[in-house]
Amino acid sequence: MTTVAVVDYGMGNLRSVAKAIEHVAPDATLHVTSDPLVVAAADRVVVPGQGAMPDCMRELEARGLRDAVIRAAAEKPWLGICIGLQMLFDHSEEGEVAGLGVLAGRVARFPHEQMALPDGTRLKVPHMGWNEVQQIKTHSLWQGIPDSSRFYFVHSYYVAPDDDGLVIGRTNYGIPFTSAVARDNIFAVQFHPEKSAEAGLRLLENFMRWMP
Amino acid sequence: MLAKRIIPCLDVNAGRVVKGVNFVELRDAGDPIEVARRYDEQGADEITFLDITASSDQRDTILHVVEQVASQVFIPLTVGGGVRSVDDVRRLLNAGADKVSMNTAAVQNPQLVADASGKVGSQCIVVAIDAKRVAPGKWNVFTHGGRKDTGLDAIEWARKVTLLGAGEILLTSMDRDGTRNGFDLVLTSAVAEAVDVPVIASGGVGELQHLADGVKQGKADAVLAASIFHYGEYTVRQAKEFMRAQGIEVRL
Numbered sequence A: 001m002t003t004v005a006v007v008d009y010g011m012g013n014l015r016s017v018a019k020a021i022e023h024v025a026p027d028a029t030l031h032v033t034s035d036p037l038v039v040a041a042a043d044r045v046v047v048p049g050q051g052a053m054p055d056c057m058r059e060l061e062a063r064g065l066r067d068a069v070i071r072a073a074a075e076k077p078w079l080g081i082c083i084g085l086q087m088l089f090d091h092s093e094e095g096e097v098a099g100l101g102v103l104a105g106r107v108a109r110f111p112h113e114q115m116a117l118p119d120g121t122r123l124k125v126p127h128m129g130w131n132e133v134q135q136i137k138t139h140s141l142w143q144g145i146p147d148s149s150r151f152y153f154v155h156s157y158y159v160a161p162d163d164d165g166l167v168i169g170r171t172n173y174g175i176p177f178t179s180a181v182a183r184d185n186i187f188a189v190q191f192h193p194e195k196s197a198e199a200g201l202r203l204l205e206n207f208m209r210w211m212p
Numbered sequence B: 001m002l003a004k005r006i007i008p009c010l011d012v013n014a015g016r017v018v019k020g021v022n023f024v025e026l027r028d029a030g031d032p033i034e035v036a037r038r039y040d041e042q043g044a045d046e047i048t049f050l051d052i053t054a055s056s057d058q059r060d061t062i063l064h065v066v067e068q069v070a071s072q073v074f075i076p077l078t079v080g081g082g083v084r085s086v087d088d089v090r091r092l093l094n095a096g097a098d099k100v101s102m103n104t105a106a107v108q109n110p111q112l113v114a115d116a117s118g119k120v121g122s123q124c125i126v127v128a129i130d131a132k133r134v135a136p137g138k139w140n141v142f143t144h145g146g147r148k149d150t151g152l153d154a155i156e157w158a159r160k161v162t163l164l165g166a167g168e169i170l171l172t173s174m175d176r177d178g179t180r181n182g183f184d185l186v187l188t189s190a191v192a193e194a195v196d197v198p199v200i201a202s203g204g205v206g207e208l209q210h211l212a213d214g215v216k217q218g219k220a221d222a223v224l225a226a227s228i229f230h231y232g233e234y235t236v237r238q239a240k241e242f243m244r245a246q247g248i249e250v251r252l
Helices: A014-024 A036-041 A053-062 A066-075 A197-209 B032-042 B061-070 B086-095 B104-108 B111-120 B154-164 B185-194 B208-216 B236-245
Strands: A003-007 A029-033 A044-047 A078-081 A105-109 A127-132 A150-155 A157-161 A167-173 A175-183 A186-189 B005-013 B016-018 B047-051 B077-080 B099-102 B125-135 B138-143 B148-153 B168-173 B199-202 B222-225
Touching: A003 A014, A003 A036, A014 A029, A014 A197, A014 B061, A029 A036, A036 A066, A044 A066, A044 A197, A053 A066, A127 A167, A150 A197, A157 A175, B005 B032, B005 B199, B005 B236, B016 B032, B032 B047, B032 B061, B032 B236, B047 B061, B061 B077, B061 B086, B077 B125, B086 B099, B086 B111, B099 B104, B099 B111, B104 B111, B104 B138, B111 B125, B111 B154, B125 B154, B125 B185, B138 B154, B148 B154, B154 B168, B154 B185, B168 B185, B185 B199, B185 B208, B208 B222, B208 B236
Parallel strands: A003 A029, A003 A044, A044 A078, A078 A186, B005 B047, B005 B222, B047 B077, B077 B099, B099 B125, B125 B168, B168 B199, B199 B222
Antiparallel strands: A105 A157, A127 A150, A167 A175, A175 A186, B005 B016, B125 B138, B138 B148
């Protein structure tokens, strides 16, 4: 039986993530945890996160979770959601804070001057609501999810990986931005699969079965 | 492209849905979980619960409702009604709400908006504004179900709460609410243009064209309706198909 750790560092709606995983994988043993040992022992790790990146990094450090999260990203199925995606990178413009540096790249704010449609309609930031995710490559986690399915987003910053090869999902909001990345045992998304109805549940179900 | 959202709203009193909900095949029209699931199946983009429970000893029933809905419905849930403190916000989020909406408490204590968004993030904080026209092109913020004029200008107030940290505005026209004559489009577009955060139009929907108008003329990012969905006149899916036929981007 698989065990999954949902990393709790005091930021964001972990209950939603936990409930969605319980729904798609009722046989899994799920721990919502801030204990680095539980993270280390789990078969799979989910790192959610909401709010501001500097707060998230501070809380992760304060709970002694940083190393456990980095180690997990090197060795087992690892799913990042929202800030859980952003923190993988070197640096975020939000509060000019360093991330975990697992992936090379930065986190940038939506550029104010480009946030408009061709007809002049202003686009609001945060990017909030259901938007399409274009699947750049095939991946086990996209299995059974039609290309360009809509997922639920709520964020003001997006990731810009140095290596284009990491990009596995892309979305348009004023500019095209990276909405999902994958490398080896890591899969991380800007949207919230736990709030994205069938498409999101399918992604979580795929994650729980994934053997990278 | 980002889809315009359709949000059914449910009034909940002591853990039960009030106002008639008239779905075929619904065993219990008062059960919020069953009603929420039905809206989810129809393709609702979010669901809003407005807790109208008056008696204080039943206040916690909404937490159980949210908990149960959140374990079965995997779309964003917003809960409002009687939210007075950061603790109230936290309890609702911990129960499974994604966003919490505040109205009177924000008027009485604007610092609450700043405190709450500082603690849980702007994305979780919705400020609900009940606006009523007091002169041509001028709307004031009302509380107590539209009975009490706060004297605050609705557009100024919308700007102020976004600066304080509101991540979204739920804008209800008290002149239109319950009339089924459509949104106050002038008010809606004035607020939508005044703030940088998404605006949800509410109050007055009586037919599908009103929803499309709210987006096209009102420039709303989302539209909220209760009765046209409750009484089974239209499904959420029908509303989306109608909007799409008018060139509006929706999730179908």
